[in-house]
Amino acid sequence: MAYLLPWVALSVLVALFAYGRGHNMLAVFGFLLLGLLFSPLVALIAAALIPPSDQSLIDKGRAKQCPHCLELVRPAANVCSHCG
Ligand SMILES: [Zn+2]
Known part of the structure; x- marks a missing residue:
């Protein structure tokens, strides 16, 4: 379970990154969920590639x-x- 904290921390960082790019709160929450459920790396790539509305x-x-x-x-x- 030692990997759980950095996993959550990275997911939160990706969500903050998405917020910084101008995504709305719903999208930021989506990226957070994506990071938590799949991988923060996948969420980071998605947040970097998908432009804010x-x-x-x-x-x-x-x-x-x-x-x-x-x-x-x-x-x-x-x-x-x-x-x-
Ligand atoms: Zn014009």
Whole structure:
């Protein structure tokens, strides 16, 4: 049972990593479960490969939606990089 603590700790770290990437709480909880039930490594790869949803990026203030073309742009942008 000595491996249980690092297993849980790594799973929590992967969940924090997913949160840091802008994933919403449901996805973060999913990655935590994936790490606990399967492997923290599998969860890390999934968290690194699956992009956060547009809505969760907007909710967290990481991006805003261009009113003209509806593409995501940086929050501080004055000119949309997609439609100009
Ligand atoms: Zn635009």
